[in-house]
Amino acid sequence: MTKKARQELRELWAERIEDFRASGLSQRAWCREHGLRPNQLWYWLRKFETETNQPQNGIWIQLDSLAPTGSGVVLRIGNVTVEIQRGFDPQVLTEVIRSLLNVC
Structure with a gap:
């Protein structure tokens, strides 16, 4: 075929x-x-x-902040919203995003 x-x-x-x-x-x-x-x-x-249900390969992009803010960042993946505050652990964020991509 x-x-x-x-x-x-x-x-x-x-x-x-x-x-x-x-x-x-x-x-x-x-x-x-x-x-x-x-x-x-x-x-x-x-x-x-x-x-x-297969993991999807994502593309990582770098985001440059124009001015430091105290409020952090809001990330939306599918129907899920993740609030990321200053001082976050990048490894934990990576695992959270991978988990969400598998579910969403």
Whole structure:
């Protein structure tokens, strides 16, 4: 299977899974309505879930402050807000961000 064909199949199943989730039907009922075998749906659900739970590689950028402030920084990752105060431990912040990226 070519790379393009794999990508098209992946997009097709992404649409199918979105449709399944929006339907409110059980997996078996949805598959029956769409002429698919339940094990096909289960495979792709698992595949996308596994990929979603993989750690994402982020890009670190340097932020230069124009003027020192006493209030710190607010960082938003997904639906989570982290307030970073002056004097924070960079190692702890790194671990917090990695954990949030795995969850968000």
